[in-house]
Amino acid sequence: MLRLSPDVIAVGLSPAGLVMSRINRLTRREKRHQALQFPCSLTLAEALEQLGQQLAQAEWQAAAGLRLVLSNHWLRFAVVPWSEQLASPAERQALAQGLIEELYAEKASRFVIRISECGYGRPGLAAALPQAELQQLQALAQQHGLALQSLRPLLMEAFAQQPHNLRGNDGALACL
Structure with missing residues (x-):
């Protein structure tokens, strides 16, 4: 069941860890922020399992949507x-x-x-993106009652943040 909450959960996910923010879409204010470093480099499937464990915590429940930026890795x-x-x-x-x-x-x-x-x-x-992991992510969002609103590679997110700096034919973007 999808919720009518004005909150979305924005997540950055990498092999080394995750960063989560609960954001009110109406006020654009961050209500909660959390960073978690993994003890070792994880596969995408393992990182999604860790995300699922975080979403199960009370402070992340009852949001309406999930926006995810994935590591280029x-x-x-x-x-x-x-x-x-x-x-x-x-x-x-x-x-x-x-x-x-x-x-x-x-x-x-x-x-x-x-x-x-x-x-x-x-x-x-x-x-x-590997199809199996996309299906795992979709199931995870559904399990937590979240609409998967956005799924972007870090490279595309970085590019979208620099529209004025990357105009014309000359320019470069490095995403590490």
Whole structure:
């Protein structure tokens, strides 16, 4: 059951730990903040289990939504070159799948792949997340009555925070 609470839980998740904030969407004020460092580097599945344990605590319950930023460590990326010969989004998606397979020697069918388009005539960026972990995350959100409002790689979140600094053709973004 989804709740009508004005609160959302924003989470940053990495192999080394997690950072959580409970934010009121109406006032944009942070109501609670917590950081947890893991004792060792975790897989995404293990980190999601840790997130589930935190969400079960009373101070994180009864929120309406979950916004998650994932470490780039768990994702696969590929630049999808622009081509006028690709006539449909499905063809562009197939190209992204082929690039992921070629770059990482892993079957693209294991992943959910999304392309961030940069406009006509410009390359896009494909991000691939293992399908099993996405399903685990969706089940986790449902179990805690949260709508999964946003799921973004750290790279895309960092890019979105710098729109004015990255205009034009010159520029670079490093995300460590």
